[in-house]
Amino acid sequence: METIEQTFKSETKTIKFLMRAFFFLIHLAIMTEFVDNPKFRIGLRLAFFLWLAKPYYKTIKHRYYTYWTFSALLFVYLLFKIYEQFYVLDNEHIGILYLISSLLLIIKMYLLSSPIYYPQISWWEYDFRYRDDLKISVKSGEHDFSARLTDLRRQAGCVAMFEEIKLGEEIIVNAALDEDNVLLRGIVMSKRRDVIGRPLIYGVQFKFDSKSNKKRYIALERLWKKQKHSKRKMKFAHV
CATH class of the missing domain: 2.40.10.220 (predicted glycosyltransferase like domains)
Incomplete structure (x- = not known):
């Protein structure tokens, strides 16, 4: 039976794996979009997400609460891309990549929504x-x-x-x-x-x-x- 410390280390490794898999799938989806329809704006989007991976990882490493802002924006973006790829552009293979990315994001957010990583604090309560x-x-x-x-x-x-x-x-x-x-x-x-x-x-x-x-x-x-x-x-x- 695993000790609490071993379970914690295992969970931390899982979070790191989900982080890498999440950005790998997003980069793969954008590159597939670029191959399917080469446009300058798609190239800019790929460059932006390549840059975003590092500051996003830092929010988790240092447990900054900006992680949740980043994650919420990413989730909204992924929902938009899933809708666009499935119902507008009819690119199901790209839509599946975005869908899996959103599921990985949800799992990662659930694991991190613990008092050990991100405790809830009543910032708004002055009294x-x-x-x-x-x-x-x-x-x-x-x-x-x-x-x-x-x-x-x-x-x-x-x-x-x-x-x-x-x-x-x-x-x-x-x-x-x-x-x-x-x-x-x-x-x-x-x-x-x-x-x-x-x-x-x-x-x-x-x-x-x-x-x-x-x-x-x-x-x-x-x-x-x-x-x-x-x-x-x-x-x-x-x-």
Whole structure:
């Protein structure tokens, strides 16, 4: 059975493969278009996508949120090309290349839509009282730290705190649930600091090697949703 670290490395390799396959198919589709109908604008489009591959890869490598803007624009472009090739120009062989590219893009976006890679942050919420987070404590070795859980999805979470923790270190997340405490074991998979003076952002993969761990995660998820709902009600009660 694979460890969490091995699974994470395997997923990272899959994302890199999907990235290469995605641009290979797009370049192949544009070159096929050029052979079928040689035009200067198609050549310019090919040059643009050859250039785009590098900055697009950087957004993933450094986990810039501009990745989602790039991906959304690419998806709209691919939808247009699929429609054009299938229903306007009747080039099904080129349309299939764009269709496969869009499927690869969707799979890649799904894999990256995790708190480990791109945690959801309430950028638009200026009042900290209404932010989608949960006060927790984190135990690392013999030390206990105050922290906040700012995202909880797909059996992973985003922990924000000022203290330094090494990648690959096992931690225990302690969250208050009514009168009880929910304890969850997890491994730090990613670390980022978006702004100097702000907390470090840790992507944590929770461990599910027993049924009790799964039950505790479900309880934490229930608490997370309850807190979000109550904060939303409190916010709009003052409008």
